[in-house]
Amino acid sequence: MNLSDEQVLAMAPDESSRKSGKDLANPAKWVSKGVGDNALWGECQGSGSKPYQTQIDTGNMAFKCSCPSRKFPCKHGLGLLLLYSRQTTLFTEQTPPPWVSEWLAKRAEREEKKAVQASTPEKQPDTAAQAKRQQARQQKVSDGTAELLRWIKDLVRNGIMDLPEKDPSFFENMIRRMVDAQSPGLAAMMRELADISYFHEGWQTVFMNQLLRIYLVIQGYQHLSQLPENLQQDIRSSVGFSQSQEELKEQTGISDTWQVLGKQTSEEDRLVVERYWLHGIHSKRNALILQFFVRGQSTIANPLAPGTTIQAELVYYPSAAPLRAIIKQQMTVPSDHTFNGFTGWEEVVAEQTAISAVWPVYNDQVYTIATLTPIWHQEQWWLQDSQQQLMPVKKGFAHIWKLLALSGGAPLHMAVTGRETQYEPIGVWHEQEYKIL
Numbered sequence: 001m002n003l004s005d006e007q008v009l010a011m012a013p014d015e016s017s018r019k020s021g022k023d024l025a026n027p028a029k030w031v032s033k034g035v036g037d038n039a040l041w042g043e044c045q046g047s048g049s050k051p052y053q054t055q056i057d058t059g060n061m062a063f064k065c066s067c068p069s070r071k072f073p074c075k076h077g078l079g080l081l082l083l084y085s086r087q088t089t090l091f092t093e094q095t096p097p098p099w100v101s102e103w104l105a106k107r108a109e110r111e112e113k114k115a116v117q118a119s120t121p122e123k124q125p126d127t128a129a130q131a132k133r134q135q136a137r138q139q140k141v142s143d144g145t146a147e148l149l150r151w152i153k154d155l156v157r158n159g160i161m162d163l164p165e166k167d168p169s170f171f172e173n174m175i176r177r178m179v180d181a182q183s184p185g186l187a188a189m190m191r192e193l194a195d196i197s198y199f200h201e202g203w204q205t206v207f208m209n210q211l212l213r214i215y216l217v218i219q220g221y222q223h224l225s226q227l228p229e230n231l232q233q234d235i236r237s238s239v240g241f242s243q244s245q246e247e248l249k250e251q252t253g254i255s256d257t258w259q260v261l262g263k264q265t266s267e268e269d270r271l272v273v274e275r276y277w278l279h280g281i282h283s284k285r286n287a288l289i290l291q292f293f294v295r296g297q298s299t300i301a302n303p304l305a306p307g308t309t310i311q312a313e314l315v316y317y318p319s320a321a322p323l324r325a326i327i328k329q330q331m332t333v334p335s336d337h338t339f340n341g342f343t344g345w346e347e348v349v350a351e352q353t354a355i356s357a358v359w360p361v362y363n364d365q366v367y368t369i370a371t372l373t374p375i376w377h378q379e380q381w382w383l384q385d386s387q388q389q390l391m392p393v394k395k396g397f398a399h400i401w402k403l404l405a406l407s408g409g410a411p412l413h414m415a416v417t418g419r420e421t422q423y424e425p426i427g428v429w430h431e432q433e434y435k436i437l
Protein backbone atom coordinates (compact mmCIF):
# COMPACT_ATOMS: atom_id res chain seq x y z
CA MET A 1 0.00 0.00 0.00
CA ASN A 2 1.18 3.47 -0.83
CA LEU A 3 -1.62 5.80 0.25
CA SER A 4 -1.40 9.54 0.82
CA ASP A 5 -3.01 11.33 3.77
CA GLU A 6 -5.78 12.57 1.46
CA GLN A 7 -6.54 9.06 0.21
CA VAL A 8 -6.77 7.66 3.75
CA LEU A 9 -8.88 10.52 5.08
CA ALA A 10 -11.23 10.27 2.10
CA MET A 11 -12.43 6.97 3.60
CA ALA A 12 -13.66 8.75 6.76
CA PRO A 13 -17.44 8.64 7.27
CA ASP A 14 -17.56 12.22 8.61
CA GLU A 15 -15.46 15.21 9.62
CA SER A 16 -15.24 14.26 13.31
CA SER A 17 -13.83 10.82 12.41
CA ARG A 18 -11.36 12.51 10.08
CA LYS A 19 -10.14 14.81 12.86
CA SER A 20 -9.94 12.01 15.45
CA GLY A 21 -8.12 9.77 12.98
CA LYS A 22 -5.43 12.43 12.53
CA ASP A 23 -5.00 12.62 16.32
CA LEU A 24 -4.54 8.85 16.53
CA ALA A 25 -1.85 8.76 13.81
CA ASN A 26 0.68 8.98 16.61
CA PRO A 27 3.00 6.09 17.63
CA ALA A 28 2.52 6.95 21.31
CA LYS A 29 -1.19 6.03 21.03
CA TRP A 30 -0.48 2.43 20.02
CA VAL A 31 0.54 -0.31 22.47
CA SER A 32 1.45 -2.65 19.61
CA LYS A 33 1.32 -2.66 15.84
CA GLY A 34 2.31 -4.93 12.97
CA VAL A 35 1.92 -5.69 9.31
CA GLY A 36 1.63 -8.90 7.30
CA ASP A 37 1.10 -9.93 3.70
CA ASN A 38 -2.53 -8.84 3.62
CA ALA A 39 -3.22 -7.29 7.01
CA LEU A 40 -2.37 -4.36 9.21
CA TRP A 41 -3.15 -4.33 12.90
CA GLY A 42 -2.56 -2.49 16.16
CA GLU A 43 -3.75 -2.12 19.74
CA CYS A 44 -4.75 1.39 20.75
CA GLN A 45 -5.00 2.34 24.41
CA GLY A 46 -8.35 3.98 25.09
CA SER A 47 -10.11 4.97 28.31
CA GLY A 48 -10.69 1.36 29.35
CA SER A 49 -8.28 -1.16 30.86
CA LYS A 50 -7.94 -3.15 27.66
CA PRO A 51 -6.62 -1.55 24.45
CA TYR A 52 -8.86 -1.54 21.39
CA GLN A 53 -7.86 -4.16 18.83
CA THR A 54 -7.87 -2.62 15.36
CA GLN A 55 -7.32 -4.60 12.17
CA ILE A 56 -7.37 -3.89 8.45
CA ASP A 57 -7.64 -6.36 5.57
CA THR A 58 -5.31 -4.54 3.18
CA GLY A 59 -6.18 -6.79 0.27
CA ASN A 60 -9.83 -5.76 0.31
CA MET A 61 -9.55 -2.60 2.46
CA ALA A 62 -11.95 -3.85 5.16
CA PHE A 63 -11.82 -2.64 8.76
CA LYS A 64 -12.65 -4.13 12.16
CA CYS A 65 -12.18 -2.70 15.64
CA SER A 66 -13.21 -3.75 19.14
CA CYS A 67 -14.20 -0.18 20.05
CA PRO A 68 -17.93 0.58 20.53
CA SER A 69 -18.11 3.00 17.58
CA ARG A 70 -20.66 2.19 14.87
CA LYS A 71 -18.86 4.28 12.27
CA PHE A 72 -17.09 2.64 9.38
CA PRO A 73 -14.20 2.92 9.38
CA CYS A 74 -13.84 4.10 12.97
CA LYS A 75 -11.25 6.65 14.11
CA HIS A 76 -8.88 3.88 15.22
CA GLY A 77 -8.88 2.27 11.78
CA LEU A 78 -8.24 5.64 10.15
CA GLY A 79 -5.50 6.49 12.65
CA LEU A 80 -3.74 3.15 12.17
CA LEU A 81 -3.83 3.37 8.38
CA LEU A 82 -2.73 7.00 8.46
CA LEU A 83 0.20 6.17 10.76
CA TYR A 84 1.26 3.34 8.45
CA SER A 85 1.08 5.56 5.36
CA ARG A 86 3.26 8.16 7.08
CA GLN A 87 5.76 5.95 8.93
CA THR A 88 5.85 2.51 7.34
CA THR A 89 9.16 1.65 9.03
CA LEU A 90 7.45 1.64 12.45
CA PHE A 91 5.55 -1.52 11.46
CA THR A 92 7.53 -4.76 11.59
CA GLU A 93 6.72 -7.67 9.26
CA GLN A 94 5.40 -10.52 11.39
CA THR A 95 2.86 -13.31 11.61
CA PRO A 96 -0.57 -11.91 12.54
CA PRO A 97 -1.70 -12.58 16.13
CA PRO A 98 -4.63 -14.98 16.60
CA TRP A 99 -7.25 -12.21 16.83
CA VAL A 100 -6.19 -10.99 13.38
CA SER A 101 -5.63 -14.34 11.68
CA GLU A 102 -8.99 -15.66 12.92
CA TRP A 103 -10.77 -12.61 11.48
CA LEU A 104 -8.99 -13.01 8.14
CA ALA A 105 -9.85 -16.73 8.09
CA LYS A 106 -13.53 -15.99 8.71
CA ARG A 107 -13.52 -13.42 5.92
CA ALA A 108 -11.92 -15.92 3.54
CA GLU A 109 -14.48 -18.55 4.59
CA ARG A 110 -17.38 -16.18 3.86
CA GLU A 111 -15.94 -15.35 0.44
CA GLU A 112 -15.56 -19.06 -0.30
CA LYS A 113 -19.18 -19.70 0.69
CA LYS A 114 -20.31 -16.89 -1.58
CA ALA A 115 -18.36 -18.42 -4.46
CA VAL A 116 -19.91 -21.84 -3.81
CA GLN A 117 -23.40 -20.35 -3.61
CA ALA A 118 -22.82 -18.48 -6.85
CA SER A 119 -21.82 -21.68 -8.61
CA THR A 120 -24.71 -23.71 -7.16
CA PRO A 121 -27.81 -23.84 -9.37
CA GLU A 122 -30.53 -21.80 -7.75
CA LYS A 123 -33.98 -23.10 -7.05
CA GLN A 124 -36.27 -22.11 -9.88
CA PRO A 125 -38.41 -19.14 -8.79
CA ASP A 126 -42.18 -19.20 -8.91
CA THR A 127 -42.61 -17.23 -12.13
CA ALA A 128 -46.37 -16.93 -11.69
CA ALA A 129 -45.97 -15.36 -8.24
CA GLN A 130 -43.24 -13.07 -9.54
CA ALA A 131 -45.45 -11.90 -12.38
CA LYS A 132 -48.30 -11.24 -9.98
CA ARG A 133 -46.08 -9.16 -7.67
CA GLN A 134 -44.66 -7.25 -10.62
CA GLN A 135 -48.13 -6.49 -11.96
CA ALA A 136 -49.26 -5.25 -8.53
CA ARG A 137 -46.26 -2.95 -8.28
CA GLN A 138 -46.74 -1.57 -11.78
CA GLN A 139 -50.33 -0.72 -10.88
CA LYS A 140 -49.18 1.08 -7.72
CA VAL A 141 -46.59 3.03 -9.71
CA SER A 142 -49.13 3.94 -12.40
CA ASP A 143 -51.61 5.21 -9.79
CA GLY A 144 -48.87 7.15 -8.00
CA THR A 145 -47.47 8.81 -11.12
CA ALA A 146 -50.98 9.81 -12.24
CA GLU A 147 -51.55 11.48 -8.86
CA LEU A 148 -48.17 13.23 -9.00
CA LEU A 149 -48.94 14.49 -12.50
CA ARG A 150 -52.20 16.05 -11.25
CA TRP A 151 -50.26 17.64 -8.38
CA ILE A 152 -47.76 19.16 -10.83
CA LYS A 153 -50.51 20.53 -13.08
CA ASP A 154 -52.33 22.09 -10.13
CA LEU A 155 -49.06 23.66 -8.98
CA VAL A 156 -48.39 25.19 -12.40
CA ARG A 157 -51.98 26.50 -12.72
CA ASN A 158 -51.78 28.19 -9.31
CA GLY A 159 -48.28 29.56 -9.81
CA ILE A 160 -45.13 29.14 -7.74
CA MET A 161 -44.57 32.60 -6.27
CA ASP A 162 -46.17 31.69 -2.94
CA LEU A 163 -44.04 28.54 -2.47
CA PRO A 164 -41.72 30.17 0.12
CA GLU A 165 -44.76 30.49 2.42
CA LYS A 166 -45.88 26.88 1.96
CA ASP A 167 -45.86 24.49 4.91
CA PRO A 168 -43.27 21.65 4.59
CA SER A 169 -46.16 19.17 4.45
CA PHE A 170 -46.97 20.52 0.98
CA PHE A 171 -44.04 18.49 -0.34
CA GLU A 172 -43.77 15.85 2.38
CA ASN A 173 -47.23 14.45 1.70
CA MET A 174 -46.39 13.84 -1.96
CA ILE A 175 -42.97 12.40 -1.10
CA ARG A 176 -44.63 9.87 1.21
CA ARG A 177 -47.19 9.14 -1.50
CA MET A 178 -44.36 8.22 -3.91
CA VAL A 179 -42.84 5.92 -1.29
CA ASP A 180 -46.24 4.24 -0.84
CA ALA A 181 -46.49 3.92 -4.63
CA GLN A 182 -43.16 2.01 -4.62
CA SER A 183 -41.51 4.78 -6.63
CA PRO A 184 -38.42 5.64 -4.53
CA GLY A 185 -36.72 7.34 -7.48
CA LEU A 186 -39.54 9.85 -7.86
CA ALA A 187 -39.59 10.32 -4.09
CA ALA A 188 -35.89 11.26 -4.22
CA MET A 189 -36.54 13.73 -7.06
CA MET A 190 -39.34 15.27 -5.00
CA ARG A 191 -36.98 15.63 -2.05
CA GLU A 192 -34.58 17.55 -4.29
CA LEU A 193 -37.50 19.79 -5.25
CA ALA A 194 -38.42 20.36 -1.59
CA ASP A 195 -34.79 21.12 -0.64
CA ILE A 196 -34.39 24.00 -3.11
CA SER A 197 -33.58 27.18 -1.22
CA TYR A 198 -36.07 29.99 -1.74
CA PHE A 199 -33.69 32.54 -0.26
CA HIS A 200 -31.35 33.04 -3.21
CA GLU A 201 -31.96 34.91 -6.42
CA GLY A 202 -33.09 32.75 -9.33
CA TRP A 203 -34.67 29.96 -7.28
CA GLN A 204 -37.63 29.96 -9.66
CA THR A 205 -35.46 28.72 -12.54
CA VAL A 206 -33.90 25.97 -10.43
CA PHE A 207 -37.34 24.90 -9.18
CA MET A 208 -38.92 24.78 -12.64
CA ASN A 209 -35.97 22.84 -14.06
CA GLN A 210 -36.38 20.16 -11.39
CA LEU A 211 -40.17 20.13 -11.81
CA LEU A 212 -39.70 19.62 -15.55
CA ARG A 213 -37.34 16.70 -14.91
CA ILE A 214 -40.00 15.01 -12.78
CA TYR A 215 -42.64 15.71 -15.42
CA LEU A 216 -40.50 14.15 -18.16
CA VAL A 217 -39.96 10.98 -16.12
CA ILE A 218 -43.71 10.64 -15.52
CA GLN A 219 -44.52 11.17 -19.20
CA GLY A 220 -41.83 8.70 -20.16
CA TYR A 221 -43.23 6.08 -17.81
CA GLN A 222 -46.77 6.56 -19.08
CA HIS A 223 -45.54 6.00 -22.66
CA LEU A 224 -42.85 3.45 -21.83
CA SER A 225 -43.64 0.94 -24.58
CA GLN A 226 -43.14 3.61 -27.26
CA LEU A 227 -39.53 4.35 -26.24
CA PRO A 228 -36.24 2.69 -27.26
CA GLU A 229 -35.17 -0.13 -24.95
CA ASN A 230 -32.22 1.65 -23.31
CA LEU A 231 -34.33 4.76 -22.69
CA GLN A 232 -36.97 2.56 -21.09
CA GLN A 233 -34.30 1.39 -18.64
CA ASP A 234 -33.42 5.00 -17.81
CA ILE A 235 -37.08 5.83 -17.13
CA ARG A 236 -37.60 2.72 -14.99
CA SER A 237 -34.44 3.48 -13.01
CA SER A 238 -35.55 7.10 -12.45
CA VAL A 239 -38.92 5.87 -11.15
CA GLY A 240 -37.17 3.46 -8.78
CA PHE A 241 -37.14 0.03 -10.42
CA SER A 242 -33.89 -1.82 -9.74
CA GLN A 243 -31.95 -4.21 -11.93
CA SER A 244 -30.31 -7.43 -10.75
CA GLN A 245 -26.56 -6.98 -10.35
CA GLU A 246 -26.11 -10.72 -10.68
CA GLU A 247 -27.63 -10.55 -14.15
CA LEU A 248 -25.33 -7.66 -15.03
CA LYS A 249 -22.27 -9.59 -13.86
CA GLU A 250 -23.06 -12.33 -16.34
CA GLN A 251 -22.40 -9.84 -19.15
CA THR A 252 -19.00 -9.03 -20.63
CA GLY A 253 -17.74 -5.71 -19.35
CA ILE A 254 -14.98 -3.24 -20.20
CA SER A 255 -11.55 -4.09 -18.79
CA ASP A 256 -9.28 -1.12 -18.20
CA THR A 257 -7.00 0.61 -15.74
CA TRP A 258 -9.39 2.88 -13.86
CA GLN A 259 -8.43 5.98 -11.90
CA VAL A 260 -10.59 6.47 -8.79
CA LEU A 261 -11.06 10.23 -9.18
CA GLY A 262 -13.06 10.86 -6.03
CA LYS A 263 -15.84 9.94 -3.64
CA GLN A 264 -18.97 11.82 -2.60
CA THR A 265 -21.07 10.65 0.35
CA SER A 266 -24.66 11.39 1.32
CA GLU A 267 -26.93 9.91 3.98
CA GLU A 268 -30.64 9.65 4.58
CA ASP A 269 -32.36 7.67 7.32
CA ARG A 270 -29.08 5.89 8.21
CA LEU A 271 -28.65 4.65 4.63
CA VAL A 272 -25.28 5.85 3.40
CA VAL A 273 -24.75 6.33 -0.34
CA GLU A 274 -21.18 6.53 -1.60
CA ARG A 275 -20.53 7.71 -5.16
CA TYR A 276 -17.18 6.76 -6.64
CA TRP A 277 -16.16 8.48 -9.88
CA LEU A 278 -13.86 6.49 -12.17
CA HIS A 279 -11.99 7.26 -15.39
CA GLY A 280 -10.62 4.60 -17.76
CA ILE A 281 -7.10 5.47 -18.88
CA HIS A 282 -7.24 3.49 -22.12
CA SER A 283 -10.97 3.47 -22.92
CA LYS A 284 -11.27 7.16 -21.87
CA ARG A 285 -14.69 6.27 -20.46
CA ASN A 286 -16.06 7.56 -17.17
CA ALA A 287 -18.06 5.54 -14.70
CA LEU A 288 -20.08 5.98 -11.52
CA ILE A 289 -19.97 3.23 -8.89
CA LEU A 290 -22.66 3.42 -6.18
CA GLN A 291 -22.25 1.73 -2.82
CA PHE A 292 -25.13 1.49 -0.34
CA PHE A 293 -24.81 0.46 3.29
CA VAL A 294 -26.47 1.07 6.64
CA ARG A 295 -24.56 3.31 9.05
CA GLY A 296 -22.52 1.05 11.33
CA GLN A 297 -22.14 -1.75 8.78
CA SER A 298 -18.62 -3.17 9.03
CA THR A 299 -17.90 -3.83 5.36
CA ILE A 300 -19.02 -2.77 1.91
CA ALA A 301 -18.94 -4.75 -1.31
CA ASN A 302 -16.08 -3.09 -3.22
CA PRO A 303 -14.24 -0.55 -1.07
CA LEU A 304 -12.33 1.92 -3.23
CA ALA A 305 -9.70 4.45 -2.18
CA PRO A 306 -9.98 7.80 -3.98
CA GLY A 307 -6.75 8.76 -5.69
CA THR A 308 -5.71 5.15 -6.34
CA THR A 309 -5.84 3.05 -9.49
CA ILE A 310 -7.52 -0.32 -10.04
CA GLN A 311 -7.39 -2.87 -12.81
CA ALA A 312 -11.01 -3.88 -13.23
CA GLU A 313 -13.76 -5.11 -15.49
CA LEU A 314 -16.79 -2.82 -15.31
CA VAL A 315 -20.26 -3.63 -16.57
CA TYR A 316 -22.48 -0.62 -17.31
CA TYR A 317 -26.17 -0.53 -16.49
CA PRO A 318 -28.33 -0.38 -19.64
CA SER A 319 -28.87 3.28 -20.49
CA ALA A 320 -29.20 5.65 -23.41
CA ALA A 321 -26.15 7.42 -21.91
CA PRO A 322 -24.29 4.78 -19.85
CA LEU A 323 -22.49 6.03 -16.74
CA ARG A 324 -23.44 3.94 -13.71
CA ALA A 325 -21.60 0.63 -13.59
CA ILE A 326 -20.75 -2.27 -11.30
CA ILE A 327 -17.35 -3.82 -10.74
CA LYS A 328 -17.30 -7.40 -11.98
CA GLN A 329 -13.76 -8.05 -10.78
CA GLN A 330 -10.90 -5.86 -9.66
CA MET A 331 -7.39 -5.68 -8.30
CA THR A 332 -5.38 -2.74 -6.99
CA VAL A 333 -2.40 -1.74 -9.13
CA PRO A 334 0.29 0.97 -8.73
CA SER A 335 -1.20 4.45 -9.15
CA ASP A 336 -1.16 5.83 -12.67
CA HIS A 337 -1.34 9.63 -12.76
CA THR A 338 -1.89 9.89 -16.51
CA PHE A 339 -4.18 12.76 -17.52
CA ASN A 340 -6.47 12.74 -20.51
CA GLY A 341 -9.63 14.74 -20.89
CA PHE A 342 -11.37 17.71 -22.46
CA THR A 343 -9.48 20.82 -23.51
CA GLY A 344 -12.12 23.20 -22.14
CA TRP A 345 -15.73 23.98 -21.35
CA GLU A 346 -16.84 24.10 -24.99
CA GLU A 347 -16.12 20.38 -25.34
CA VAL A 348 -17.91 19.67 -22.04
CA VAL A 349 -21.01 21.52 -23.26
CA ALA A 350 -20.92 19.59 -26.54
CA GLU A 351 -20.73 16.32 -24.59
CA GLN A 352 -23.69 17.32 -22.41
CA THR A 353 -25.69 18.34 -25.48
CA ALA A 354 -25.14 14.87 -26.93
CA ILE A 355 -26.21 13.23 -23.65
CA SER A 356 -29.27 15.47 -23.31
CA ALA A 357 -30.36 14.60 -26.85
CA VAL A 358 -30.83 10.95 -25.85
CA TRP A 359 -31.52 11.29 -22.10
CA PRO A 360 -32.73 14.77 -21.01
CA VAL A 361 -33.03 13.83 -17.33
CA TYR A 362 -29.37 12.91 -16.87
CA ASN A 363 -27.78 13.45 -13.45
CA ASP A 364 -24.34 14.74 -12.47
CA GLN A 365 -21.48 13.59 -14.68
CA VAL A 366 -17.72 13.54 -14.13
CA TYR A 367 -15.30 15.31 -16.46
CA THR A 368 -11.53 15.59 -16.63
CA ILE A 369 -10.66 19.02 -18.04
CA ALA A 370 -7.28 20.55 -18.87
CA THR A 371 -5.85 23.81 -17.51
CA LEU A 372 -8.65 25.22 -15.35
CA THR A 373 -7.99 28.21 -13.12
CA PRO A 374 -10.15 29.15 -10.11
CA ILE A 375 -11.00 32.87 -10.20
CA TRP A 376 -13.21 35.17 -8.11
CA HIS A 377 -15.69 37.07 -10.29
CA GLN A 378 -19.07 38.71 -9.61
CA GLU A 379 -19.13 37.65 -5.97
CA GLN A 380 -18.54 33.94 -6.61
CA TRP A 381 -15.89 31.41 -7.66
CA TRP A 382 -15.55 30.27 -11.27
CA LEU A 383 -13.38 27.84 -13.21
CA GLN A 384 -11.77 29.43 -16.26
CA ASP A 385 -10.36 27.34 -19.12
CA SER A 386 -7.54 28.16 -21.54
CA GLN A 387 -10.03 29.94 -23.86
CA GLN A 388 -11.21 32.20 -20.99
CA GLN A 389 -14.56 30.41 -20.87
CA LEU A 390 -16.10 30.38 -17.39
CA MET A 391 -18.28 27.95 -15.42
CA PRO A 392 -19.45 28.61 -11.84
CA VAL A 393 -18.25 26.50 -8.93
CA LYS A 394 -21.11 24.92 -6.99
CA LYS A 395 -22.24 27.15 -4.13
CA GLY A 396 -21.01 25.93 -0.77
CA PHE A 397 -18.04 24.05 -2.21
CA ALA A 398 -16.09 23.21 0.95
CA HIS A 399 -12.58 22.74 -0.45
CA ILE A 400 -12.09 25.97 -2.40
CA TRP A 401 -9.16 27.06 -0.20
CA LYS A 402 -7.33 23.77 -0.69
CA LEU A 403 -7.87 24.13 -4.42
CA LEU A 404 -6.47 27.68 -4.31
CA ALA A 405 -3.47 26.53 -2.26
CA LEU A 406 -2.61 23.87 -4.84
CA SER A 407 -3.29 26.17 -7.78
CA GLY A 408 -1.53 29.29 -6.51
CA GLY A 409 -3.26 31.17 -9.31
CA ALA A 410 -1.91 28.82 -12.00
CA PRO A 411 -4.06 26.55 -14.19
CA LEU A 412 -4.38 22.87 -13.25
CA HIS A 413 -5.85 19.81 -14.91
CA MET A 414 -8.98 18.99 -12.88
CA ALA A 415 -11.63 16.35 -12.34
CA VAL A 416 -15.05 17.92 -11.72
CA THR A 417 -18.58 16.64 -11.20
CA GLY A 418 -21.83 18.38 -12.07
CA ARG A 419 -24.05 19.30 -14.97
CA GLU A 420 -25.21 22.38 -16.88
CA THR A 421 -24.00 25.36 -14.82
CA GLN A 422 -22.93 23.90 -11.45
CA TYR A 423 -19.61 22.08 -10.96
CA GLU A 424 -17.63 20.78 -8.01
CA PRO A 425 -13.90 20.01 -8.32
CA ILE A 426 -12.99 16.63 -6.78
CA GLY A 427 -9.30 16.35 -7.69
CA VAL A 428 -6.41 17.97 -9.52
CA TRP A 429 -3.22 16.94 -11.28
CA HIS A 430 -0.46 18.74 -9.38
CA GLU A 431 3.30 18.22 -9.84
CA GLN A 432 2.65 15.14 -11.99
CA GLU A 433 0.45 13.52 -9.35
CA TYR A 434 -3.31 13.29 -8.94
CA LYS A 435 -4.47 14.78 -5.63
CA ILE A 436 -8.01 14.52 -4.29
CA LEU A 437 -9.69 17.56 -2.74
